[in-house]
Amino acid sequence: MPRTGHCGTWRLVMANRIPARELVKQKGQLADDVVALKVDGRVVDLHTPIAEDATFEVVRATDKDGVQVIRHSTAHVMADAVQRLFPGTKVTIGPAIEDGFYYDFDKPGGGFSEEDLATIEKAMLDVVAGNTPFRREVVSRNEALALFEKMNESFKVEIIRSIPEDEEISLYKHGTAGKDEWVDVCEGPHVPSTGFLRAVKLTSVAGAYWRGDERNPMLQRIYGTAFPSKEALEEHLKLIEEAKQRDHRKLGKELDLFFFDPVAPAMPFLLPRGAYVYNRMVDYVRKLYVEYGYEEVITPQAFDPKLFRTSGHLGNYNENMYRLWTEDVLEEGQAVDAKDAKDADPAKKLAKHLQDHSFALKPMNCPSHCVIFGQRKRSYRELPWRVADFGRLHRYERGGVVHGLSRVRTFCQDDAHVFCTRDQVPQEIEKFIKLLYAVYKAFAFDRIDIKLATRPDKRIGSDADWDMSENALREGLERAGLPFEISPGEGAFYGPKVEFHVYDALKRGWQTGTIQYDPNLPERFELAYTGEDGKDHRPVMLHRAVFGSLERFFSVYLEHCGGNFPAWIAPTQAIVLTVSDKSEAYGRSVVEELRASGLRVEGDFSADKLGAKIRAARTFRHPYMLVVGPKDAEAGTVSVRSRDAGELGAMPRAEFVAKLLAESASPR
RNA sequence: GCUGGCGUAGCUCAAUCGGUAGAGCACCUGUUUUGUAAACAGGCGGUUAGGGGUUCAAGUCCCCUCGCUAGCUCCA
Numbered sequence: 001m002p003r004t005g006h007c008g009t010w011r012l013v014m015a016n017r018i019p020a021r022e023l024v025k026q027k028g029q030l031a032d033d034v035v036a037l038k039v040d041g042r043v044v045d046l047h048t049p050i051a052e053d054a055t056f057e058v059v060r061a062t063d064k065d066g067v068q069v070i071r072h073s074t075a076h077v078m079a080d081a082v083q084r085l086f087p088g089t090k091v092t093i094g095p096a097i098e099d100g101f102y103y104d105f106d107k108p109g110g111g112f113s114e115e116d117l118a119t120i121e122k123a124m125l126d127v128v129a130g131n132t133p134f135r136r137e138v139v140s141r142n143e144a145l146a147l148f149e150k151m152n153e154s155f156k157v158e159i160i161r162s163i164p165e166d167e168e169i170s171l172y173k174h175g176t177a178g179k180d181e182w183v184d185v186c187e188g189p190h191v192p193s194t195g196f197l198r199a200v201k202l203t204s205v206a207g208a209y210w211r212g213d214e215r216n217p218m219l220q221r222i223y224g225t226a227f228p229s230k231e232a233l234e235e236h237l238k239l240i241e242e243a244k245q246r247d248h249r250k251l252g253k254e255l256d257l258f259f260f261d262p263v264a265p266a267m268p269f270l271l272p273r274g275a276y277v278y279n280r281m282v283d284y285v286r287k288l289y290v291e292y293g294y295e296e297v298i299t300p301q302a303f304d305p306k307l308f309r310t311s312g313h314l315g316n317y318n319e320n321m322y323r324l325w326t327e328d329v330l331e332e333g334q335a336v337d338a339k340d341a342k343d344a345d346p347a348k349k350l351a352k353h354l355q356d357h358s359f360a361l362k363p364m365n366c367p368s369h370c371v372i373f374g375q376r377k378r379s380y381r382e383l384p385w386r387v388a389d390f391g392r393l394h395r396y397e398r399g400g401v402v403h404g405l406s407r408v409r410t411f412c413q414d415d416a417h418v419f420c421t422r423d424q425v426p427q428e429i430e431k432f433i434k435l436l437y438a439v440y441k442a443f444a445f446d447r448i449d450i451k452l453a454t455r456p457d458k459r460i461g462s463d464a465d466w467d468m469s470e471n472a473l474r475e476g477l478e479r480a481g482l483p484f485e486i487s488p489g490e491g492a493f494y495g496p497k498v499e500f501h502v503y504d505a506l507k508r509g510w511q512t513g514t515i516q517y518d519p520n521l522p523e524r525f526e527l528a529y530t531g532e533d534g535k536d537h538r539p540v541m542l543h544r545a546v547f548g549s550l551e552r553f554f555s556v557y558l559e560h561c562g563g564n565f566p567a568w569i570a571p572t573q574a575i576v577l578t579v580s581d582k583s584e585a586y587g588r589s590v591v592e593e594l595r596a597s598g599l600r601v602e603g604d605f606s607a608d609k610l611g612a613k614i615r616a617a618r619t620f621r622h623p624y625m626l627v628v629g630p631k632d633a634e635a636g637t638v639s640v641r642s643r644d645a646g647e648l649g650a651m652p653r654a655e656f657v658a659k660l661l662a663e664s665a666s667p668r
Numbered sequence: 669g670c671u672g673g674c675g676u677a678g679c680u681c682a683a684u685c686g687g688u689a690g691a692g693c694a695c696c697u698g699u700u701u702u703g704u705a706a707a708c709a710g711g712c713g714g715u716u717a718g719g720g721g722u723u724c725a726a727g728u729c730c731c732c733u734c735g736c737u738a739g740c741u742c743c744a
Contacts, residue, residue, distance in 0.1 A: 102739095111672055206739030207671025214741045218671050221739070253679075262717080262735050320743085393744090398669050399735090401742060413744070490743095499744090511744060549744045580701040607700080608707085615705040629703050641704065 017049035021192070024058060033061045033228070035191045036069045043069065045189030047136045061196065061228035071096035073134060073190045074124075074197050074226040075103045076172065080182035081123035082107075082222070085116075091184065092155040092210065092219055099236070099507070100225030104208050106155065111220045117202040120222070124200055130175065131195030136188060137171045144169045144185055155210070156185055199233035200226045246505035248555040249404040251563045255620060257571075258405065266402035266409040268551060273571035276600075280569045281550055282390060284666055285414045285439065292435050294386040294416055299368035301392065302359040310524055311367040312460050313360075316493040320395045322361040329357050361394040366518070366543055369417045370525040373539070378529040383539060384420035384428055391415070405555035406510055412550045418542040419527070422472075425540065429476030429498075429515060432544050436500065436513050439546045442667040443557050449501040449509065450482055453490035460494055461520040469517035470496045476515075494520045495543075505559040512548040512556065564643065567623045567663040574660060575622045576603040576638070577613040579629030586633035590626065590653060597657045599664070601626075614641070624660065 020037055024030045024046065036045050036059040043065045044050065059066045075094035078101075083089055086107055094103030112120075139147070141160065148156040163169060174194055175181040191197065202224040210216035227233040244250070252258045257274030260266070270278055289296065302324055308314045313321065333353035362368065369387050378385075394410045401407055418428050440448060452473055455466045473496055477484050484498070491497055500513035518541045521527075528536040547553035567573050574594065578587040584605050594601040602622075604613045610627065617625045626638040637650040651659075 114673080204738060205672060208740045209670080212741075214670070218740075220671075223739080260736085265735065395743085398742070400669065400671095400737095400740080403737090407743070411744070514744075545744075547744090552744060577704085579703050582701065607702095609700095609702055610704060611702095612706050613704090618705065625704080627704060631703080639703075647704070 016052050018052045019046070020044060020048050020050045020056070021046040023050060023052060023054065023056065029058050031058070031060070033066075034058045035061050035066045035196055036189045038065065043189050045069070045134065045136065046192050047134065048189065062232075067226075067228060068096045069189055069191055070197060070228060071101040071226045072188075073194070074200050074224065075101040076134075076174065076182070076184055076186070076190065077124050077127045077194055077197060077200075078120060078202070078222065078224060079103050079105070079184065080127055080175065081120045083182070084180075085119060085123055090153055090155055093159070094184075100203065100223060102208075102221050102223045104210070104219040104221045106210075106217070107220045111207070112205045112222060114205075117205065117222065121200065121202050124197075127175070128194050128197045128200070130180075131193050132174050132176055133193040134188075134190035135173045136190075137173065138168055139171055141165075141169055144171070147171075147183070148185065160185055197226060198228065199230045200224065201233060201237070240506075243505040243507075246559045246562050247404075248406070248504070248558040251558055252405070255563050257558070266397060266407075268405055268408060268410075274554075276571040277565065277569055278550055278554060280666070281547065281554065282414070284442065285546060287666070288435060288438065289386075289388055289416075292386070292431065294388045296388040296390070297369070297372060299365060299372070299389055299391050300362075302361050303367070305356060305358070305360050307367050307371070308360055311370070311521060312494060312524060313363065313367070316458060316460065317363060320397070321363050322394045322396055323354065323358045324361065325354060325358040329354065332357065362391065363393055363395045365389040365391050365393070365413070365415045366417055366521055366541070367525075369419075370521055370527060370541075373419055373522075373527050374525055378419075378527075378539075380421070380529050380531045380537070383529060384418050384424050386416055386418045388414070388416035405551040405558075406504065408549075408551050411552070413545045414547045414550060415543075415545050418544065419522070419529075419539045420542070421537070422468075422540055425472045425517065425542065426476050426479060428542055429473065430479055432515050432542070433476070433480045433482070436546045440500075440513075443553075443560070445502055445560065447502070450477065450484035451487045451490070451499045451501065452477065452484050453487040453492075453497045453499055455496060456489045456491050456493060458493055459491070461523075465519045466496065469519055472517050473498050473515070492516055492518075492543075494518045497543075500548075502556050502560075504556055510552055510556055512553050513546045514544065514548060516543040518543055563621045565621070565623070567660060568666045570621075570623050571600065572602050572620070572622050573600045573664065574602075574624035574626055574656075575617050575620075576601060576626045576628055577610060577617060578603070578605055579610050579627065581605065581607070583629050583633055587628045590628055590638060593653060594657060594660075597661065599657065599660055618643070623663075624656075626656070 021030065024034065024037060034046070036043050038044075038057045038059055039050055039054050043059055050056070059069065061067070061070060072095065075096065079091050079094055082103070082105060083091065088108050090106040092104040092106065094101065141163075144160045145157060148160060160169065169185065170187060171183050172186045172188055172190055173181055173183045202222060204223045206221045206223065207218045208221040210219055225233070225236065227236060252274065255273060256271050257277065258268045258270045260268060286296070305314060308321070333350045368391070369389065372387065373385070390412055392410060392412050397407060397409050402409065420428055452470070454470055459466070477498060487499070495516050495518035497514050497516035499511045501509045501511050503509050522539050522541050527539055529539055531537045565571070576587045576591050578584055587603055587605060591601050591603040604617065606613070608616070614625060621643060623643050625641040627641060628638055632638055632650060635650065637652055638656050639650045640648040640656055642648055
């Protein structure tokens with residue numbers, strides 16, 4: 001989620017300055033809803049002195065920038081209220097974010113409770129009612145340090161110290177001087193006065209590390225949001241409620257798609273209906289693999305750890321790998337142990353033995369594919385070789401990060417590796433992107449964010465290789481004409497990656513597809529192909545996945561369609577509802593006939609009344625309901641009710657079969 | 669892993685100050701014979717996540733473990 005900057009400073013380099021408010025007033029543009037103005041693309045507040053001949057645009061409360069100003073100001077008011085109610089609490093940073101704002105506090109004696117939020121909110125309303133102006137004041141570094149040192153605001157002192165020497169330091173104050181004034185070091189801008197903050201809501205509390213580093217102390221974060229009007233706030237809260245209804249964890253339960261059980265934490269059980277959707281996803285890419293020239297392999301699940309030493313996983317991915325032990329390995333380890341117990345800690349020796357000998361569940365398919373490539377002599381004529389694998393992967397994820405199907409400990413990727421020459425890389429990237437967009441279109445995704453993740457600190461391979469591979473990916477994206485952002489340091493340990501992100505119902509972004517350039521694994525596995533010149537050459541390797549994890553893509557897709565699967569992928573395409581048991585025989589014959597035509601059809605022959613059957617079928621979101629009663633039995637029809645188009649009336653069975661078969665074809 | 673919150677029937681949720689564990693839905697059995705968003709009656713279903721403690725008495729208070737959850741950190 002993008003964040004705006006924290007409270008820092010920026011520099012003014014202008015002469016003949018007058019307060020911005022005066023200038024706006026002179027031009028007759030000072031309306032009630034003007035919260036700031038924009039000069040040279042930078043948002044400044046109405047108190048900031050600017051050049052008297054500056055050109056500007058007013059920023060209104062309802063503008064995107066204006067809303068951010070309101071939220072940032074609200075964060076100040078919240079910090080004010082918190083410090084008043086909880087003396088001794090230190091302030092840190094408090095930016096505006098996409099849907100609101102937060103402020104991180106260092107509060108002695110534990111966090112804030114839900115009741116605290118209500119109290120804080122009330123105190124904030126008092127500050128708003130006071131309607132005191134926000135005042136900007138430029139101070140020297142030493143003045144700022146002296147002020148915050150005196151206030152014992154150690155985090156602010158640290159922030160001030162980290163501000164570059166050539167930047168101006170500004171303070172923002174609100175409240176009444178000498179009475180209830182509150183001050184923060186901040187670059188602004190802010191609304192003219194606290195009275196501009198009309199619709200404020202504190203939403204949640206959470207822990208957050210100082211400066212986002214888990215080695216630092218944990219602070220108490222309060223999230224809130226603010227809008228230009230009460231109506232806009234209400235609207236936003238309503239949208240959040242609706243989004244919760246789409247949460248894939250809720251839909252998964254309601255639609256009998258999957259569940260979790262503590263016997264296998266963060267590892268989903270896919271029920272028949274969920275497994276159906278999952279399998280159709282696999283079918284869909286398999287079909288494209290034919291067209292795009294992939295071959296599929298099946299590889300082992302568990303490996304001698306030597307494999308992962310060769311691949312580098314043991315050094316770089318160890319903490320995410322599950323290990324298997326057997327009685328034999330354990331006994332060997334204990335025997336080694338007893339023999340050498342004099343010169344080493346027995347527990348450590350056993351641990352070492354297990355680390356060296358207990359098999360590991362694969363967290364990725366790439367090492368297997370390297371083994372396959374190296375299994376016999378390869379020719380340049382075979383390249384590019386695209387090898388796909390739907391193998392099940394296991395990765396141990398720390399407790400706090402797992403999330404429904406989106407982040408699990410066992411999953412399957414629509415994984416494939418492309419072994420090719422360096423020259424073939426750009427065209428392979430282009431080809432992959434074409435494949436990826438075809439799939440995303442089939443699943444009706446229109447918004448996809450692309451990021452180029454570059455070399456991380458913890459990595460293997462030379463800098464020259466990284467330069468080359470990062471450039472190759474950048475060129476591939478540029479050739480495809482796709483806009484992307486750079487995520488510095490976010491690459492995999494073996495190579496940079498292009499990440500394709502989509503968003504869940506609650507606007508959390510998830511990486512799905514990816515393509516990664518890897519010059520390292522072929523090196524480590526000493527892979528070679530025989531070139532035209534009869535000599536050995538090292539191939540390079542691309543890791544790529546369109547869905548990424550099938551589980552994650554399923555979760556995002558489920559939320560995207562709200563459980564209303566289109567007919568081609570819906571577990572049940574139609575359900576026959578009998579009006580009474582007088583029509584049961586006809587109803588059963590309809591089910592049979594439709595199934596014989598290849599349609600996925602169920603019947604509801606319970607003693608419920610029709611209305612109840614319809615209600616049940618609707619909550620299950622089946623694409624079609626086929627009502628059958630004596631009239632239909634007489635005429636040989638079904639009365640069709642479409643989930644998406646409403647009642648379609650009675651039609652001959654053959655007509656419905658043709659219609660649904662046409663809709664059952666997977667998208668192209 | 670960290671900081672909060674939560675965990676009661678398959679699901680959604682009740683249970684006052686610590687005082688007999690309950691409802692609706694689902695499921696089963698009947699009755700009803702039904703034409704486009706919930707017919708009626710009865711029944712089944714629980715070691716209140718697990719373990720320990722305080723107490724005459726614990727779903728409720730305390731401790732530990734497990735799981736879920738919102739963030740943080742990490743990641744497909």
